[in-house]
Amino acid sequence: MMKNKILILISLVFLFTSSNLFSQGCEGDEPEAKNDSITKPTIKIFGYLQPEFDYTFNDENESEFKFKRARIGVRGKVNNDFSYYFTLETSPFVSGTGSVVLLDAFVTYDKYTWAKASLGSFKQPFGLEVSTPCHGLSTIDRAIVSNQLIAPQRDYGLMILGGNKYTKFNYSIALMNGSGLHVSDNNSQKDFIGRLTYKAFDFLTVGGSFRYGYPNNDESRTSYGAEFVATYDKFKLQGEYIYDEGDFNRAAGGGCGDALVELGEKRDGGYIMATYDTKWNIQPVFKYEFFDSNIDVKKVGYQEMMTIGASYFHNDRVRLQINYQAHIETDINIDNDVFLAQVQVRF
Numbered sequence: 001m002m003k004n005k006i007l008i009l010i011s012l013v014f015l016f017t018s019s020n021l022f023s024q025g026c027e028g029d030e031p032e033a034k035n036d037s038i039t040k041p042t043i044k045i046f047g048y049l050q051p052e053f054d055y056t057f058n059d060e061n062e063s064e065f066k067f068k069r070a071r072i073g074v075r076g077k078v079n080n081d082f083s084y085y086f087t088l089e090t091s092p093f094v095s096g097t098g099s100v101v102l103l104d105a106f107v108t109y110d111k112y113t114w115a116k117a118s119l120g121s122f123k124q125p126f127g128l129e130v131s132t133p134c135h136g137l138s139t140i141d142r143a144i145v146s147n148q149l150i151a152p153q154r155d156y157g158l159m160i161l162g163g164n165k166y167t168k169f170n171y172s173i174a175l176m177n178g179s180g181l182h183v184s185d186n187n188s189q190k191d192f193i194g195r196l197t198y199k200a201f202d203f204l205t206v207g208g209s210f211r212y213g214y215p216n217n218d219e220s221r222t223s224y225g226a227e228f229v230a231t232y233d234k235f236k237l238q239g240e241y242i243y244d245e246g247d248f249n250r251a252a253g254g255g256c257g258d259a260l261v262e263l264g265e266k267r268d269g270g271y272i273m274a275t276y277d278t279k280w281n282i283q284p285v286f287k288y289e290f291f292d293s294n295i296d297v298k299k300v301g302y303q304e305m306m307t308i309g310a311s312y313f314h315n316d317r318v319r320l321q322i323n324y325q326a327h328i329e330t331d332i333n334i335d336n337d338v339f340l341a342q343v344q345v346r347f
Contacts, residue, residue, distance in 0.1 A: 024122040024159070025085050025104035027075065027133055038077050047072035047087075048135050048346040055339040067091040068342060069134055071103065081111040085122075101182065103154065114162035121156050121181055125172035125195040126209040128227040128240055129271075138275050138283070139307050140323045140340045144291040145269025149223065149244045151260060152180030152252040155191070168199040178213045180252040189214035197227075205229045209242075215249035222246055234277040241270035264294025264301065281313040285323075304328035309340075319344045 027046055050068035055061070073087030087104045106120030123130060129137070129146045130153055147153075157176030163169055171194070178191035191213025199205045209225035223244040230237045245266045252260065271289035278284070286308055293301035309323035323340040 024106065024118060024125075025073070025087055025133075027073070027085075027087075027135075038080050041078050042076040044075050045072070046075065046347065048344060050091075050135075050342055050344050052140070052340065052342040057337045057339070058335045066093045068140065069094060071134075073104070081109060083108045083110055103181070112162075113164060113167070116161050118159045118161070119157075121154060122159065123154055124150060124152070124176065124193050124211070125159060125161070125174050126150050126193055126211055126223065127195070127225050127242065128207065128229070128238065131195070135344060135346055138273060138285050138311065139287055139309065140321050140342050141307075141325070143240070143269070143271040143287070143289045144303065144305065145240070145242050145271065145289065147258040148261060148263075148291060148293070149242050149267065149269065151248070152178075154181050155179070156181070156185075157190075170197045171195070176213075178215055179249060183251075186249070187214055187217035189217065195225075203231045215247045215252070219247035221248060236275045236277075237272070239270065239272040241268070243268045261293050261301070264296055266295040267291075267293050267301075268295060283311045283313070285309050285311065299331040302330050304330070317346045 049070050051065070052068045053063070053065050055063045068091065069089065070091040071087055071089055073085070075083070075085045077083045084107050085104060087102075088100055089103045090100045092099070102121065104120075104122050106118045106122045108116055108118040110116040125131065127146060127150055129142050130150050141147075155176040155178065157174050159172055159174040161170075161172040163171060173194040174192075176191045176193060177185040178189070179186045191211060193209075193211045193213075195207060195209040197205060197207035205228065207227045209223070209227070211221070211223040213221055215221050221244070223242065225240060225242045227240045228238060243266075244263075248260075248263050250260060250262075269289065269291035271287055273285065273287040275283050275285045286306070288304070288306050290302070290304045292303075305328060306326045307323050308326070309321065311322075312320045314320070321340075321342045321344070325338040325340065327334070327336050327338075
């Protein structure tokens with residue numbers, strides 16, 4: 001069975017690989033300063049737009065123009081020891097309310113490389129794909145398991161983190177509400193979440209994630225994640241596996257506006273994705289993924305999907321992505337394949 005094969009492959013590669021992407025927000029890591037001293041506060045305005053067209057191959061042949069994301073933010077350093085980060089989401093398709101919403105807003109004490117601390121709202125430090133900046137994703141949509149099981153993807157809390165893109169080892173440990181953004185904590189408990197990565201070789205990186213918390217109040221939730229990234233010349237292979245059990249918050253919302261499905265007591269999912277950078281600035285991509293919303297019930301809630309597509313990079317600020325998502329049902333066959341086309345402009 002393909003599901004067993006992907007688990008075996010991830011398990012084998014996990015013994016030898018890792019990734020040090022630790023993006024707390026939508027943007028990647030800030031470039032290192034050219035000098036050691038900051039004499040006055042700095043400010044950088046950034047953002048990106050992702051207009052998109054979706055076409056679903058069903059009986060109604062549904063189609064839609066929309067914004068995947070439309071974000072703007074500011075970041076900078078107050079002095080040598082403190083930095084700040086702030087972003088707004090203006091796309092009504094993500095906020096779900098039709099209004100501009102606060103997405104990320106945190107202050108970081110970053111004097112020491114191995115003991116930085118952030119306080120505010122930011123992404124949960126769980127998993128490779130969620131930690132990857134949204135504008136750096138190789139497919140238009142994250143994997144189903146990333147959107148369904150790493151929920152809420154953003155929350156309020158305190159994070160201790162260490163390392164950077166130049167170090168072999170990186171870690172992030174956070175204490176968070178567990179109820180998501182724009183709402184008060186719904187219980188007296190807190191979620192404990194952590195992610196570790198290690199760059200074993202120049203071409204191989206492995207990592208693992210853990211979460212333990214109380215989504216509502218009385219019953220707990222436990223999640224485990226394993227990830228890898230392997231590169232050879234212009235070829236890149238990455239994958240993740242996530243296992244999750246226990247209670248969940250049905251009101252937390254999935255990633256980037258996705259609706260959460262009903263989950264069983266135990267659920268899991270994973271993906272493998274391959275990309276290749278050609279000399280024509282075209283990057284073909286192939287992604288296979290599976291998601292099981294209830295492991296204890298055979299067939300019902302289990303789904304697979306393959307994504308085939310390509311990205312064309314006009315330059316480092318403008319990108320065109322085209323994806324075809326082939327949904328594979330194991331119980332009842334449904335016409336629900338989707339064609340996606342997206343233009344991204346960063347500033």
